[in-house]
Amino acid sequence: MATTAKILLVEDNPLDARLIREIVKNARILTFELTCVDTLAAALKQLELDSFDAILADLSLGDSQGIDTFWKIQNQSQMTPIIVLTGTDDESLALELLQKGAQDYLIKGQLNRNQIERSISYALERHKILDELKKSRESLAATKEELEEALSNINAELETARRVQKSFLPQDTFKIKSVNINSQYLPSGRVGGDLYDIVPLDDHRTAVLLVDVAGHGVPAALISAMAKLSFSRHIYKGISPQEIFHRVNNELIHYMPPERFVTAILGIVDTQNMEFTHVRAANPPALLFHKETNKCDYLTTTGTFIGLFPDVPFEQKSAPIRPGDKIVLYTDGLIECINNQGKQFGKIKLENAVLGISSLNAKDFNLEIINKIQNYTTGLPQSDDITMVTIELL
Numbered sequence: 001m002a003t004t005a006k007i008l009l010v011e012d013n014p015l016d017a018r019l020i021r022e023i024v025k026n027a028r029i030l031t032f033e034l035t036c037v038d039t040l041a042a043a044l045k046q047l048e049l050d051s052f053d054a055i056l057a058d059l060s061l062g063d064s065q066g067i068d069t070f071w072k073i074q075n076q077s078q079m080t081p082i083i084v085l086t087g088t089d090d091e092s093l094a095l096e097l098l099q100k101g102a103q104d105y106l107i108k109g110q111l112n113r114n115q116i117e118r119s120i121s122y123a124l125e126r127h128k129i130l131d132e133l134k135k136s137r138e139s140l141a142a143t144k145e146e147l148e149e150a151l152s153n154i155n156a157e158l159e160t161a162r163r164v165q166k167s168f169l170p171q172d173t174f175k176i177k178s179v180n181i182n183s184q185y186l187p188s189g190r191v192g193g194d195l196y197d198i199v200p201l202d203d204h205r206t207a208v209l210l211v212d213v214a215g216h217g218v219p220a221a222l223i224s225a226m227a228k229l230s231f232s233r234h235i236y237k238g239i240s241p242q243e244i245f246h247r248v249n250n251e252l253i254h255y256m257p258p259e260r261f262v263t264a265i266l267g268i269v270d271t272q273n274m275e276f277t278h279v280r281a282a283n284p285p286a287l288l289f290h291k292e293t294n295k296c297d298y299l300t301t302t303g304t305f306i307g308l309f310p311d312v313p314f315e316q317k318s319a320p321i322r323p324g325d326k327i328v329l330y331t332d333g334l335i336e337c338i339n340n341q342g343k344q345f346g347k348i349k350l351e352n353a354v355l356g357i358s359s360l361n362a363k364d365f366n367l368e369i370i371n372k373i374q375n376y377t378t379g380l381p382q383s384d385d386i387t388m389v390t391i392e393l394l
């Protein structure tokens with residue numbers, strides 16, 4: 001609070017004006033610079049010419065009476081606290097004026113030095129607090145607007161990223177000679193760290209790739225896109241899956257952030273030799289359903305994460321397949337999803353589900369698996385990306 005307070009006194013009674021001048025002259029806490037006018041018109045003119053810390057205003061003037069006087073002064077100087085002076089002790093009028101914005105209500109016949117000084121001091125302090133609150137609200141409103149704009153921009157960028165990532169994915173269903181392949185992809189957010197690809201190599205061989213990057217969101221999506229491009233480039237070179245993994249690992253290790261790594265599985269379906277050749281890097285093993293025996297096998301191979309260590313070994317194996325068999329490839333989000341008791345879906349439930357719906361075609365089969373997962377996790381948000389690709393031998 002300033003040590004000198006500029007006060008505009010609006011009072012048409014010379015005796016009352018003189019009394020107030022004498023009172024503020026002897027103030028102890030504040031020094032007052034008092035400007036006196038005796039009409040509403042003069043007050044409004046003065047407020048146009050100068051600014052004041054507070055206004056002491058009698059409502060009964062020669063050119064204006066009652067609350068209308070208060071309204072006109074307040075409209076002229078909305079940022080200045082107004083203390084009303086009146087010759088009557090009317091509590092209802094006082095309450096109404098306080099509700100309309102007056103800082104205080106003083107009865108002229110009861111004025112003394114302490115009362116006026118205290119009233120002006122409190123008015124100035126309250127006004128200061130209200131002004132700070134107003135500025136805080138304006139600042140919060142501006143911050144809120146900036147955050148909303150930033151969020152809108154982020155959402156627009158995420159939507160663009162989602163569309164770009166979607167363009168990286170093949171169509172859901174591939175119908176190739178003797179093979180029907182269906183894929184289902186459920187990212188946990190706008191974009192995810194999972195990607196997959198289905199690549200026909202010739203008239204009897206098809207490559208199926210699943211890539212899963214640790215983490216979620218745009219960083220994971222960028223790394224998975226980079227990994228998928230690296231895999232795809234080497235798949236078309238006609239080299240073995242084992243050699244593909246070796247080359248992709250040695251490429252990505254130069255670009256991988258310390259906290260990130262890639263899991264993957266790559267399998268090649270060969271309908272001429274009726275075998276499925278596969279390599280994996282810490283991804284869950286593919287599940288092979290045998291129609292002839294109505295049993296399931298997990299196709300296990302050894303191989304660590306991609307992007308952590310150079311020149312690591314990856315094991316390659318081949319499994320015999322028959323018409324009617326199904327090969328299910330999936331990322332860990334499918335089996336590691338939890339229910340409201342905190343229990344994972346797990347491999348056993350997946351195997352039992354596969355055995356129960358093995359007669360369905362690849363698309364209906366995948367949709368039913370996803371439905372079982374969603375029923376198992378009812379009421380809980382999806383915590384990880386889920387990708388599955390089912391290869392159906394016709």
